[in-house]
Amino acid sequence: MLDNDMTQHEPAGAPLAPAAPRARRGGAPRVLSKKKGAWIVAAGLTCALAGVAGISTSAAAATPTAATVLPSDTPTPPGGGPRSDPSDGGATGIVDAVSDSGFTFATATGVEVTVDETSTTTYAKKNRDASAKIVKEGESVLVLGLVDSATITATHVVVQPGGDGGAAAAEAAGVIAFQQGTPSPDKSVGQIPDYTEGEGTIVNGTTAYKATKAAQALVPGGIADRVVQLSNGEYEVHNIAINWPHHVFVSKDFKLLGYN
Template identity: 65%
Template sequence: MNDYEPAHRPPAGSSPVAGPDRASRSRRSRWGKRGTWIAAAGLTVAMVGLAGAGTASAAELSPAASTPVGGGPAAPPSDGGTTGIIDSKSASSFTLATATGVEVTVNEDSATTYRLGILPAPANVVRTGESVLVLGLVDSATITASQVTVQPFGDGGAAAAQKAGVIAFQQGVPSPTQSVGQIPTDYTEGDGTIVSGAVADKATTASQAVVPGGVVDRVVLLSDGEYEVHNISINWPHHVFVSKDFKVLGYE
């Protein structure tokens, strides 16, 4: 049983989320016109518009992301990740905006590896304006990257988020009660065991291919061997269910 279940919505007074405009205005990569992001994992869903405008950090959108519902110990950083467009770069870090405008800081170190599509690449492949998938240790609005994948012709997940109907955070607007695909009938929020490493990376990658826009702050192994991938900093969906072979089954 996992005791770490953060609140999804911030207290009154925190900044409203950024919407999809940031991602939709993402700069063209050096490969030319932006194209389709990595293929979604086979779910057919209704197209729903993304909400919000501007940008905000994950901490602003979900300041209680490390605090479990009902109190208790703070959740430790866990493996996860996000997708977005790089909007600034320094020697050892960069910031990106997700498809819903969440601003995330990504720290790089000597252990960070880089890929250009499916191929290994040098660190200088990471440039302002590129679409990237970042995997690593997530602490609210900060990710210590274990791997950064530059997505040629990517759009930061904007098209996939729109197709999935991802809803950006809106101050004072509750998360809707809705689901898509297969949801475990016996799932209770907070169940499972947090996983890390390659398993968490595969589940995060699968989830971000279908429902990008938020930040995956942990991956949980369920009792049936499937995974729940947990999203913060968006209004919906918060839980993405991934099969044993890392295919997205559904989300709510």
């Protein structure tokens, strides 16, 4: 069982700095209508910001000007490189629809995420165990589980009372929403290890969730679709569905190091 204190949801500290009607769920899940590959870029919703000493940025978060929906058969998620096999990760956002078997939410950059719940999904609110009934429209949530493009089969759902779905943190971190045809900028913030994409070992379970939680607390907006442990023991949390950043680096003790 993962610790219930999975996110920070009250803004704190200074902005990040350039580096040098719903029924009770039960039984087998019924799949929601999938939105895999359908990425909606719209105005942001919000989560919480916890400060990290010595890291900040002056980059402003991009504000999407119009919704962009890609075809449902798009093989590669917008932003973040080629699609990977389903791995443990997660995302933060505001719940916009609820059903008997799951819900959908929108991230701070307007990415629509489908959440499938199962009989083993756990729930927490205010650092206490709870039931599926706590998930309601308008709530800020952190969802951790198996990520397959824009669908998460939830292992843990954490409701963040008073949270804003990630908007304040995403803006402070300079997260850039996906805009089709716009290349990702070449910039870095904080401490970036000597890393080449494809290196390391994909991790799952509690370790992946702790790293995802740390990354989503301060650099939300995208979907963390995998976590990789590097040779030095640190972690790279890989983001899709945003233009920048695609890589968030977390220390061995799950503290934010930097991103690019």
